[in-house]
Amino acid sequence: MNLTLKVWRQRNPSEKGGFKTYKISGISADMSFLEMLDVLNEDLSDKGEDPVHFDHDCREGICGMCSLYINGQPHGPHQTTTCQLHMRSFKDGDTITIEPWRANAFPIVKDLVVDRSSFDRIIQSGGYVSVNTGGVPDANEIPIPKVIADESFDAATCIGCGACVAACKNASAMLFVSAKISQLALLPQGKVEKRERAEKMVAQMDKEGFGACTNTGACSAECPKEIKLSNIARMNREYFSASLSTENV
Amino acid sequence: MSWVFKTLNSTLGKKLLMALTGLFLILFLVVHLAGNLQLLIPDGGKSFNIYAETMASNPLIRIVGIVNFGFIALHAIYSAILTRYNKKSRPVGYAVTKSSANSTWSSRNMGILGSLILIFILIHLRGFWYEFKFGEMPYVTYDGVTYKDGFAIVSAAFGNIIYVIFYVFSMAVLAFHLSHGFSSAFQTLGVNHKKYTPFIQKLGIGFAIIVPALFALIPIVMFLQSS
Numbered sequence: 001m002n003l004t005l006k007v008w009r010q011r012n013p014s015e016k017g018g019f020k021t022y023k024i025s026g027i028s029a030d031m032s033f034l035e036m037l038d039v040l041n042e043d044l045s046d047k048g049e050d051p052v053h054f055d056h057d058c059r060e061g062i063c064g065m066c067s068l069y070i071n072g073q074p075h076g077p078h079q080t081t082t083c084q085l086h087m088r089s090f091k092d093g094d095t096i097t098i099e100p101w102r103a104n105a106f107p108i109v110k111d112l113v114v115d116r117s118s119f120d121r122i123i124q125s126g127g128y129v130s131v132n133t134g135g136v137p138d139a140n141e142i143p144i145p146k147v148i149a150d151e152s153f154d155a156a157t158c159i160g161c162g163a164c165v166a167a168c169k170n171a172s173a174m175l176f177v178s179a180k181i182s183q184l185a186l187l188p189q190g191k192v193e194k195r196e197r198a199e200k201m202v203a204q205m206d207k208e209g210f211g212a213c214t215n216t217g218a219c220s221a222e223c224p225k226e227i228k229l230s231n232i233a234r235m236n237r238e239y240f241s242a243s244l245s246t247e248n249v
Numbered sequence: 250m251s252w253v254f255k256t257l258n259s260t261l262g263k264k265l266l267m268a269l270t271g272l273f274l275i276l277f278l279v280v281h282l283a284g285n286l287q288l289l290i291p292d293g294g295k296s297f298n299i300y301a302e303t304m305a306s307n308p309l310i311r312i313v314g315i316v317n318f319g320f321i322a323l324h325a326i327y328s329a330i331l332t333r334y335n336k337k338s339r340p341v342g343y344a345v346t347k348s349s350a351n352s353t354w355s356s357r358n359m360g361i362l363g364s365l366i367l368i369f370i371l372i373h374l375r376g377f378w379y380e381f382k383f384g385e386m387p388y389v390t391y392d393g394v395t396y397k398d399g400f401a402i403v404s405a406a407f408g409n410i411i412y413v414i415f416y417v418f419s420m421a422v423l424a425f426h427l428s429h430g431f432s433s434a435f436q437t438l439g440v441n442h443k444k445y446t447p448f449i450q451k452l453g454i455g456f457a458i459i460v461p462a463l464f465a466l467i468p469i470v471m472f473l474q475s476s
Contacts, residue, residue, distance in 0.1 A: 072347030211338030233441030
């Protein structure tokens with residue numbers, strides 16, 4: 001396959017940055033998107049140019065490290081992570097535009113690499129259970145209905161990649177935050193602190209400068225882990241009821 | 250009380266205000282439509298004029314009317330605040346976007362649709378509400394009682410093709426606004442359940458089609474009657 005790549009290049013956070021066009025040839029349809037970028041970077045290194053910086057780690061679709069806004073969609077045309085996107089999804093001669101996640105709360109570090117530590121700070125603000133719950137309890141010691149366990153697990157599959165923020169027209173982090181609030185609020189260990197958690201995590205989300213929700217559903221439609229919009233509704237319920245009932249006046 | 254302001258000032262709180270005012274305005278549409286449909290009763294405007302007088306003289310309705318203006322203003326002001334805030338959340342946009350792959354057009358353009366509706370409301374208020382309240386109204390007498398002849402004002406306005414087209418276009422805009430707004434309000438309030446959400450979504454689409462269509466039907470019928 002021969003492709004034309006329009007890649008966002010930006011040397012550092014303060015530089016303006018812009019698109020650079022690269023021609024690339026000899027790409028196999030079986031390559032992953034990141035492997036295709038590896039080929040590009042080999043070429044650039046051989047020419048003595050600075051390779052394109054992009055985030056990646058496990059390349060198995062489970063770590064949430066890879067990002068990239070490909071042809072107008074986070075992680076490209078399929079509902080998957082960029083590492084699991086293969087070049088067979090593109091045609092010979094295609095032009096592919098590759099941009100970084102765009103959000104005030106995700107500043108660009110270099111090229112396609114963005115700083116997603118705002119997500120970490122949201123988790124640090126309350127996305128945990130603060131008491132030591134001890135070792136692994138015996139099976140069935142704490143009864144949890146299967147539907148609740150499944151619901152919590154579904155929310156917990158969020159890998160924090162930030163595709164929801166990238167997809168949202170408002171760069172809102174509601175899907176991420178709601179998944180993290182939901183996974184804990186549904187289980188007995190997390191329930192105890194659910195009200196304070198909702199208040200703190202929403203406050204931190206706002207402080208980081210993420211946008212508000214317009215309920216377009218773009219986040220869920222682009223989420224590689226298919227996190228549901230019902231989590232956002234749950235977060236709203238948790239937040240409003242916490243606001244009415246916590247001791248924080 | 251600072252917790253109230255803190256909550257309402259959060260991104261979630263601002264959306265809560267949008268949802269609550271939006272749902273109130275949806276209820277208002279139903280009441281308004283019930284009144285308007287009386288324009289189509291072929292009695293030369295008698296039922297409409299009596300209805301309008303009853304509504305205007307009822308103190309409870311007058312209070313609800315003031316609340317309604319307040320909520321329209323709140324809905325518009327908060328949408329402006331949220332739009333500004335959301336724009337700031339992504340200062341540098343994308344060169345290429347394929348939003349149609351993940352969301353509906355109306356859900357992404359609620360601000361534009363809402364602004365068009367606001368323009369319609371202002372023109373509509375000047376043309377009808379202001380005339381009814383402060384304009385020089387013609388009078389009619391039914392069974393010895395004198396009423397303002399609002400029907401005459403409305404049928405004169407709907408005899409103008411430009412106004413009819415503008416009205417019908419605005420109702421189409423309202424339909425798109427409601428097609429997202431109705432179910433979106435429930436989602437913001439936290440109502441999302443396997444049992445109710447599919448029903449709410451269908452109801453929202455049905456409401457978004459039927460209510461603006463009935464509103465639009467009135468000027469069309471009255472225009473055809475006038476010519």
